[in-house]
Amino acid sequence: MPDLTVRLADAADHPVLERLWLMFRHDLSEFGGVLPKPDGTFRAERLQAAFHDPDWAAYLLTTGERPAGLALVRGLTARTRVLSAFFVVRAARRSGIGLHAVRQVTARHPGSWEVAFQDANTAAVRFWRRVAEEIAPDAWTEEHRPVPGRPDLPPDAWISFSA
Template sequence: MTADLNLRTATPTDRPAIERLWLMFKHDMSEFVGGVPNPDGAFRSERLEAAFSDSVDWAPYLISLSDRPVGFVFVRGLSRPTRVLNSFFVVRGVRRAGVGLWAVREVMARHPGEWEVAFQENNGRAVRFWRRVGEEFAPGAWTEERRPVPERPDLAPDCWISFRYPNP
């Protein structure tokens, strides 16, 4: 399957597809953060807006399988010493087929250096996936810590993994 995968910087032309994927992402995440849509049926989209802004600190990526969009990755902190994998989504139809791991490796190879990724501890699949990323990308050289969610004292702290890629 990975032979048919493509990861590229998203353009304004890709935005409608990523906005639809964003709704699926936010729907999936609502199970873990208790979010519900706005009255118009959309979810909060500040990170989507930031990813498509003119900021040199952000980069949106589109993951495609052949000609079909199957996910996205938003990176922030590009002008800082530590990059943050801010938002990450792969559609359910291709999960557990290596797409996610492939996409993370592709993105991090484009921006080598220090990385951080946040996830929710009550999302068992994310816990397993991101710990696997840490161990595969920086064997024995990654850390995990809990950090409060800014402006959301009602939520459990996020888990954050940190590592360097490529690992020296």
């Protein structure tokens, strides 16, 4: 596995995370049918919250000095934290970086966790079930919940576990 660093992002990392966010949202557009805005960007409220809301945190994943992904966490002061966004660039996928990064992020905020994904995203389904089994063997759950404000979409799958 390539050398991985997972660190709390700061203001200087914002431009890098914005570009990673575009890649993340582009990947997800396949499953939600969401096109970019006229300027070519996607909605970024969650990314902005991660830099301005004290209940959120943004993490930058790097290999060496190169960005490899991002993780956004919300609910830092809540009973259950949510991995609100998680992205690994395609060139780094299937190398173990994703699982290693999730382990590091969840270890920094021990307790209950939830993560949502779409059943149509079969790679995400396999990945998140594997993560849950690795972190909380036989002690995780999966349920389906409607997507808020999007009755046209199938429900999201939600995995819950403790780390």
